[in-house]
Amino acid sequence: MAPKTGEMLHLRGNALSKGEPVALPLTQSSMYHLPGTPDGQASYGRVDNPTWVHLEHVLSHLEDAPCLSFPSGMAAISAALFATVKAGSRLLIPSDGYYVTRLLADRFLSRLGVIVEERPTIAFAEGGFDGFDVVFAESPSNPGLDMIDLTEVADRVRAAGGITIADNTTMTPLGQRPLDLGIDVVVSSDTKAMGGHSDMLMGHVASRNGDIMERVGEWRKISGSIPGPHEAWLLHRGLETLDVRFDRMCSSAEVLAERLAAHPAVKQVRYPGLADDPSHKLAQEQTTRFGFLLSLTLNSEDQAEAFINNCPLLRPATSFGGVHSSAERRARWGDDVDPAFIRLSVGCEPVEELWQAIEASLNAL
Structure with missing residues (x-):
C-alpha cells in the first residue's frame, strides 16, 4: 500500500498541544536532566534524541514498518549487515550494485569470516539461494538500472532459510515498496532523494522483523553510528516535500529519456520507463513510478565529459536525488561500465528548460 503523504505531513501536527510549535524543534543536547533511576527516560545523546524520534515516526509511516535512522546510507547498510551476519555466514551481493557495499563486504566482512559471493543483477537468481544466510539485493541497480523480481527473490530466499535485504535508495518508498514485496529488511541512503537538497548525509533501516x-x-x-540531530532535522524537513519533488523528478525523467533516446549523439539510454528497456516489464509490475535516474552512453569519454561540463543545468557531481539535476561519468570511480557511460539524476528544474540545456550541450559535441 502506498504511503499517505498527506497524512504524513500532519503526523506531528495532529499530536500537538495548544501553543506548541508546528515546525519540529531541534534538540541539540548530549545530556539530559536525569535525577534518580533512568526509568526509560532519555539518558544520553548516543542513545536518545527527540529529533530522531520524530524523524523515525515519519520514516516508519513511509515504510509502514519500524525504522531507525543512521548518519549515512553506508551506516545503514553496515548496521543491517552486522545485525544479520556472523562468522561463517554466506552473503550474496550484487556485483554491479553500489561499489561501497562491495568494499565493505570484501575489506571487512570477509576478514571476519563471512563468506561473500557476488552475482550480476540480471543473473541474480541463477544458481538459486540455497545455503545463503543473507541475500543483499539492489533493484534498480546503481548505476546500470537493471532490475530483479524482488518478490521471487524474497520467496526463494525465505524458503531456503535466509534473510533478504534490499537497497531502495534509487526509488524511495514512494516509487517501490520492497517490504510489501516480501523483502525482510530495507536500507536507504536518505542523503539522496529523501533529503533532496544535497546538504546532509543520512540513511535508515526498516523492517517488520522485530528481532532484526x-x-x-x-x-x-554500541557502535555509536548515530545521526546528528541537525541532520535528522534537515531530513525531516526534506521529507515534507518528498512527494512533490519525486513526482516532478520522475515525470521529467520520462520526458527526457524519450528525447535522449532519439538524439543522434546518444548511443544508448537506459531508463525503466522506456518501452524497449530490458527492465520495463518488471518495473511496470514492481514499481509505482519509473524513477528519476537514467543513463546515457555517448561515443567517447571526451564527449561525455564535455557534455556534462558544458551543460549549465547539470551539476558535475557524484551522488544523486537532489533538486539540482546532476550527472557524472561513472567509470571514473571504477564501475564496470563504458568510459562514455553517464548517470543522469533528474532534478526539479522545469523540464523544457532542462531539455533545452541538455540538447544544446549534446548538439555542441
Whole structure:
C-alpha cells in the first residue's frame, strides 16, 4: 500500500498541544536532566534524541514498518549487515550494485569470516539461494538500472532459510515498496532523494522483523553510528516535500529519456520507463513510478565529459536525488561500465528548460 503523504505531513501536527510549535524543534543536547533511576527516560545523546524520534515516526509511516535512522546510507547498510551476519555466514551481493557495499563486504566482512559471493543483477537468481544466510539485493541497480523480481527473490530466499535485504535508495518508498514485496529488511541512503537538497548525509533501516530491528538498534547504540540531530532535522524537513519533488523528478525523467533516446549523439539510454528497456516489464509490475535516474552512453569519454561540463543545468557531481539535476561519468570511480557511460539524476528544474540545456550541450559535441 502506498504511503499517505498527506497524512504524513500532519503526523506531528495532529499530536500537538495548544501553543506548541508546528515546525519540529531541534534538540541539540548530549545530556539530559536525569535525577534518580533512568526509568526509560532519555539518558544520553548516543542513545536518545527527540529529533530522531520524530524523524523515525515519519520514516516508519513511509515504510509502514519500524525504522531507525543512521548518519549515512553506508551506516545503514553496515548496521543491517552486522545485525544479520556472523562468522561463517554466506552473503550474496550484487556485483554491479553500489561499489561501497562491495568494499565493505570484501575489506571487512570477509576478514571476519563471512563468506561473500557476488552475482550480476540480471543473473541474480541463477544458481538459486540455497545455503545463503543473507541475500543483499539492489533493484534498480546503481548505476546500470537493471532490475530483479524482488518478490521471487524474497520467496526463494525465505524458503531456503535466509534473510533478504534490499537497497531502495534509487526509488524511495514512494516509487517501490520492497517490504510489501516480501523483502525482510530495507536500507536507504536518505542523503539522496529523501533529503533532496544535497546538504546532509543520512540513511535508515526498516523492517517488520522485530528481532532484526532490535539487533540494528543495539548495533547503533554500541557502535555509536548515530545521526546528528541537525541532520535528522534537515531530513525531516526534506521529507515534507518528498512527494512533490519525486513526482516532478520522475515525470521529467520520462520526458527526457524519450528525447535522449532519439538524439543522434546518444548511443544508448537506459531508463525503466522506456518501452524497449530490458527492465520495463518488471518495473511496470514492481514499481509505482519509473524513477528519476537514467543513463546515457555517448561515443567517447571526451564527449561525455564535455557534455556534462558544458551543460549549465547539470551539476558535475557524484551522488544523486537532489533538486539540482546532476550527472557524472561513472567509470571514473571504477564501475564496470563504458568510459562514455553517464548517470543522469533528474532534478526539479522545469523540464523544457532542462531539455533545452541538455540538447544544446549534446548538439555542441
